Amino acid sequence: MSQIDAAVEYLRQHRQEHLEWVRALCRIPSISTQDAHQQDVRRAAEWTRDLCKRIGLQHVEVHETARHPLVYADWCKAAPGAPTYLVYGHVDVQPEGERKLWDADPFDPVVRGEWLICRGSADDKGQVLLYLRAAQAWLQTAGKLPINLKFLIEGEEEIGSPSLPPFVKTHRDLLLCDGVLISDTGMYEDGLPTITYGTRGLSYKEIRLRGPKHNLHSGQHGGPVVNPADALARIIASLHDEHGRVTIPGFYDGVMDLFPEERRQFAALPFDEKRYAADLGVPALVGGEQEFTVNERRWVRPTLDVNGVYGGYMAEGASTVIPAMAGAKVSMRLVPNQSAEEISRSFEEAVLARCPAGVRMEILDHTCADPYVTPLEWKAMHAAKTALKEAFGRETVFVREGGTLPILPMFRQVLHADSLMLGFASPHCNAHGPNEKARLPDLDRGAEAIARLFALLG
């Protein structure tokens, strides 16, 4: 039996034990955004540290940060010349939300058929453990790994990873690697191996328009007074033209065109537009640039969305006021090679120039993160494709993701390393929502694919 076959066999024999790992970690309600769970986030880190030690990793340590601790561990005894990969993941979770929307206790994992139901099962506890499962299998069977592995497992992903960039910068030498392995994304369909090779950037701003010093009687003063809510609506309306294109000057200048091959690949993906619209509950998918497909519009085209709007009398019934203030939260999803900083500045200039007389404008900055694309020709991508095919028996699909992972451009900038995103979460996993769940056969095959990937990268 080859080393790889032995490792895969080990994984099959230890399925039950590995499932218990996931259940144990998911029992810890490590909700990073809630102060009441601060100790739980620490417990999740300590539990992870203990597991890393148990399976034979080295330099295992819980590192303190400004808020929640993170875990570092490695195994760097591979043959000379073997590459080094950094596994990134997180063991913090989103709040469970309304308990009554759950069919089970969110922190008491239950298995129903093929599914493991609990908070963190998909995002990201169930996925990050796949790398520890695969590492254990190698260490227990071959006594070594075919590559050097470093683990960086944090507890702040769900609050935007505030401590990660400073940690990576100050621990650059410790973390240096040939590439980053991340499983925190999803599968395009259950059982369909999926590599996500791009994320959009994000520039998130808030516009506030102030008019009168307090809400005015709209009868006594309506007419001569510029209404901040009306002025805001005009500014928002001006942000797109009639073709659904964003009107910020220079917005599309950096946008990279899709390779024809990518267009073909996306077009070949199974996609039922009617069903997608029905799932979201929208009557039509007519937003954005009509000359692009739905998946292109949500993955590879930059967009601008109003995320929230407020002002004046917002409660039930009627109140005849001219609002003293109206505000809008506006964010732009950016694609390679748009610069989040440049777009952020252009937005600010354009919006300030559109502020009418009679009101004053203030702009707040919330987020500024660059887009990221994994090079399609990177050899780790090819290795992953092969490993996935061996484990799942199906060809891998390559997709992009409309959301934002600010750590990807950060890893590239600080560590000069690209990231390989192998996602094993179900499209029905309902991460962040009630009844979060993971599909166990995909987790198992995921562990196998990762064990195979180690060999192929070595």
Next chain:
Amino acid sequence: MSQIDAAVEYLRQHRQEHLEWVRALCRIPSISTQDAHQQDVRRAAEWTRDLCKRIGLQHVEVHETARHPLVYADWCKAAPGAPTYLVYGHVDVQPEGERKLWDADPFDPVVRGEWLICRGSADDKGQVLLYLRAAQAWLQTAGKLPINLKFLIEGEEEIGSPSLPPFVKTHRDLLLCDGVLISDTGMYEDGLPTITYGTRGLSYKEIRLRGPKHNLHSGQHGGPVVNPADALARIIASLHDEHGRVTIPGFYDGVMDLFPEERRQFAALPFDEKRYAADLGVPALVGGEQEFTVNERRWVRPTLDVNGVYGGYMAEGASTVIPAMAGAKVSMRLVPNQSAEEISRSFEEAVLARCPAGVRMEILDHTCADPYVTPLEWKAMHAAKTALKEAFGRETVFVREGGTLPILPMFRQVLHADSLMLGFASPHCNAHGPNEKARLPDLDRGAEAIARLFALLG
């Protein structure tokens, strides 16, 4: 001494007693919108009933309504052929708001110099009592009134007078009159006698746009999904053209042009645009139709204002959602001879037609009230002008009011009676706000003017 001189002299001699009436009525916290004060509104009605009896009115009765009681009283023994006037007023008040903003107890009236400070001193207890002061003066000196007087004093004005129209309709015969006398408006300047001869109508709507069935991740779905907050902004922005004119089809069709005489009168009023802007805290008065003056824009031109806007993530910070819903409260102030019902219908049609594909629209109706203008040639207007000049020693100014009094078109429609609005509240009275106050010399001269008016109408 003539009868009118005797009545005026009586008023002068009983100033202190009449001031005590105002203080006694203002001590009752008759806040109509708060259930906890239900008994206080009743007490205010009963106190008013008792005063009406004490000064010699007839048919004095507290009438029950669906919510707060109202008081009716009359004196209809004037010489044959004498006209009949209906005095309308209210003895309920607005909540006191934040107590710490008051310099004194809002329900413990204090006199500071020329001012009486307390809730209700100006709006409307201090003003409605002027008619009882004048009636008492006549009855105590001449033993009769020169005209027939009816009193209709309600306790629901501050909550929109829901019981008044049904009461007036079912008591039409009881209330029939040649005109309505109302003192619930203000003076253009302290000491400057002012007749308000027009109010704007109101059509108040709420637009709700629904897109996805719940808030969506703006990264995963931003692009193909039509954003309800963006669609709403486009609709709001479309409601005015670049000249500040409302774009609802037919909106201006019924609008009556100002008489040249009115324009001249308004232009002659003292008005410091810079100071008005500074008082409101706005950088410029560039709203609405620039070819009209500020007072014209707020009094006699129809307007459309956003009163509130809401949708998506409205709290502090950032959340990357596409809102499931966004809404706006939009109201239009209407002028003669716009029909509130017609405008309301045109608005609905126009806005529905502007609803883009990809979202669904719902429109709620809040208020629909017609504008009102007192005929300038009405003889009661001339009589009032003379009475005011005799009492204040200054010429009366005629102004309009941008706000809405739905009872005025209701009185015209049900009783076929026009309304004379003699306002004695100071422009600094801060009705509805903290430290509401009335200027005592103007209340005293107001009582005198009303006593003189009775004679002139007779």
